Amino acid sequence: xxxxxxxxxxxSKKAAGALSDVxxxxxxxxxxxxxxxxxxxxxxxxxxxxxxxxxxxPGIRKTASIASPMPGPSASGTTDRMAPxxxxxLFQLANLNLPRDRVTMNAWNRxxxxxxxxxxxxxxxxxxxxxxxxxxxxxNKQVQQFFMEMAEKxxxxxxxxxxxxxxxxxxxxxxxxxxxxxxxxxxxxxxxNPDYVHVKKSVIGNHTLVSLRPDAxxxxxxxxxxxxDLSMRKYIPKHIVDYVKKGQNIPLxxxxxxxxxxxxxxxxxxxxxxxVSTYKDLMLYDKLRESxxxxxxxMINPLxxxxxxxxxxxxxxxxxxxxxxxxxEEAQYxxxxxxxxxxxxxxxxxxxxxxxxEIGTDVEHIMTNLYAGLMTPKALMDQESxxxxxxxxxxxxxxxxxxIFRNMMKKWLERKVFAPICEIQDFxxxxxxxxxxxxxxxxxxxxxxxxxxxxxxxxxxFVGNKQVSLQTLHRSLGLSYEEERRRIREEMIDEQVFAKxxxxxxxxxxxxxxxxxxSKAISEPPGDESSAGAALPGMxxxxxxxxxxPxxxxxPxxxxxPxxxxxxxxx
Numbered sequence: 001x002x003x004x005x006x007x008x009x010x011x012s013k014k015a016a017g018a019l020s021d022v023x024x025x026x027x028x029x030x031x032x033x034x035x036x037x038x039x040x041x042x043x044x045x046x047x048x049x050x051x052x053x054x055x056x057x058p059g060i061r062k063t064a065s066i067a068s069p070m071p072g073p074s075a076s077g078t079t080d081r082m083a084p085x086x087x088x089x090l091f092q093l094a095n096l097n098l099p100r101d102r103v104t105m106n107a108w109n110r111x112x113x114x115x116x117x118x119x120x121x122x123x124x125x126x127x128x129x130x131x132x133x134x135x136x137x138x139x140n141k142q143v144q145q146f147f148m149e150m151a152e153k154x155x156x157x158x159x160x161x162x163x164x165x166x167x168x169x170x171x172x173x174x175x176x177x178x179x180x181x182x183x184x185x186x187x188x189x190x191x192x193n194p195d196y197v198h199v200k201k202s203v204i205g206n207h208t209l210v211s212l213r214p215d216a217x218x219x220x221x222x223x224x225x226x227x228x229d230l231s232m233r234k235y236i237p238k239h240i241v242d243y244v245k246k247g248q249n250i251p252l253x254x255x256x257x258x259x260x261x262x263x264x265x266x267x268x269x270x271x272x273x274x275x276v277s278t279y280k281d282l283m284l285y286d287k288l289r290e291s292x293x294x295x296x297x298x299m300i301n302p303l304x305x306x307x308x309x310x311x312x313x314x315x316x317x318x319x320x321x322x323x324x325x326x327x328x329e330e331a332q333y334x335x336x337x338x339x340x341x342x343x344x345x346x347x348x349x350x351x352x353x354x355x356x357x358e359i360g361t362d363v364e365h366i367m368t369n370l371y372a373g374l375m376t377p378k379a380l381m382d383q384e385s386x387x388x389x390x391x392x393x394x395x396x397x398x399x400x401x402x403x404i405f406r407n408m409m410k411k412w413l414e415r416k417v418f419a420p421i422c423e424i425q426d427f428x429x430x431x432x433x434x435x436x437x438x439x440x441x442x443x444x445x446x447x448x449x450x451x452x453x454x455x456x457x458x459x460x461x462f463v464g465n466k467q468v469s470l471q472t473l474h475r476s477l478g479l480s481y482e483e484e485r486r487r488i489r490e491e492m493i494d495e496q497v498f499a500k501x502x503x504x505x506x507x508x509x510x511x512x513x514x515x516x517x518x519s520k521a522i523s524e525p526p527g528d529e530s531s532a533g534a535a536l537p538g539m540x541x542x543x544x545x546x547x548x549x550p551x552x553x554x555x556p557x558x559x560x561x562p563x564x565x566x567x568x569x570x571x
Contacts, residue, residue: 122374127164130402138440159189172261172271184424211249258416278373281366288359307346314344413442
């Protein structure tokens with residue numbers, strides 16, 4: 001059937017085919033552009049942009065025309081009305097300034113930690129206070145002594161503090177332990193730079209694959225031919241050299257590396273620092289501070305405005321302007337420079353007008369947000385503006401958060417630091433017929449965020465009522481129960497020695513006393529057995545300590561092995 005109403009066209013079939021190809025290319029390009037935008041949004045994560053926002057596209061515009069209904073000369077006008085802005089936290093202009101990759105985010109965290117006092121103090125508080133002292137305990141005293149010596153060798157407290165500082169500052173920490181195969185202990189534990197660590201979650205199970213991207217220094221050592229680099233290359237394992245030469249990341253064994261992370265969501269692979277939540281407030285704080293800097297510069301160096309001419313018939317030429325400009329430049333560094341001219345030249349200082357921008361309220365609001373974002377009660381940072389009583393709830397919440405952090409560090413030390421060494425050293429025990437690893441336990445000193453005097457009074461009452469042990473009391477005060485028992489024993493011995501010396505001196509004649517050297521210990525006279533068998537204060541006739549065992553039932557002095565050894569009867 002013949003089609004009717006078909007518009008006339010002069011386009012040939014060849015041209016139509018070419019036009020179809022062009023249109024097909026346009027459609028393909030549009031689809032690829034949308035895919036690129038979608039991939040970019042998923043890569044940037046928290047920052048998303050609409051196509052119009054990212055590429056500066058036009059907004060939605062509505063146009064209406066108005067015509068006058070009145071007779072006479074016609075009058076009309078046009079008004080443009082923009083569509084109302086739709087709010088989304090993803091499409092804020094401030095988001096354009098936020099970091100879009102982890103390396104940049106880590107750089108921001110380091111700068112804010114290094115330059116902002118509140119950020120630095122908050123991070124240091126989170127990293128140091130919960131782990132003020134590490135206590136290693138084990139039922140087997142030999143195993144306990146073994147790990148205490150290893151902890152001393154590798155400086156375990158510095159390692160734990162470094163991991164904690166990196167955890168709170170960067171949101172994650174990667175401790176890497178090096179094994180001394182000849183001794184079967186860790187020789188060193190270092191904290192890896194997260195900028196060079198790549199983490200990939202395993203598809204099977206809940207394991208993560210950690211690899212290390214070689215830095216510029218390692219690449220230089222591998223590829224260099226200088227004698228110094230060649231000598232250093234000898235200490236690098238061959239498989240690491242091979243990975244670097246191939247341009248591949250170095251896989252890290254889970255036996256050696258650990259990943260401590262502060263998760264924003266349970267499914268996150270990498271951790272997020274608490275500093276990230278304060279980025280916008282820190283940006284605003286820097287803007288306000290820069291405005292005060294500009295204000296101060298205007299007060300110190302105001303603008304010099306020179307006006308030439310304007311009165312009478314004097315009209316300066318360009319040569320006159322240049323000459324006077326040169327004069328002012330010479331006068332800038334000469335305190336006694338004088339210029340004599342006519343009234344057609346006026347010089348004035350334009351700048352500071354006497355009014356300053358008040359930012360105190362804004363800064364106070366920013367500080368409040370910083371305290372909240374950094375999880376730090378104001379009572380701990382500013383003792384003048386808050387009391388412990390007024391912030392007891394915030395302090396209790398902080399203590400609970402510290403308990404969670406402590407539990408994470410405890411599990412890491414026991415499972416990743418102590419347990420592998422126990423397997424290597426064959427530290428086992430048999431319980432209920434089962435062979436179990438004899439892993440030392442880790443605990444920390446009691447955290448007290450309140451008045452120490454009230455705490456000591458309360459816990460002292462519990463000790464008096466036999467509701468709390470003396471060991472708990474000592475540990476809560478940051479003291480070692482075993483060490484204090486030993487010191488008390490030494491002091492008791494010193495007191496008895498002093499009493500014995502007094503008795504010996506009391507039996508000496510004046511001539512003998514004059515010959516005594518006070519810098520040396522006083523010994524009994526030879527053949528004098530009367531003083532040796534005499535009962536001294538606190539001792540019976542047999543020379544044993546009287547009055548029962550000290551501090552809760554320990555063995556009497558001179559009976560049994562020393563306190564703390566196997567079979568010593570430690571309570």
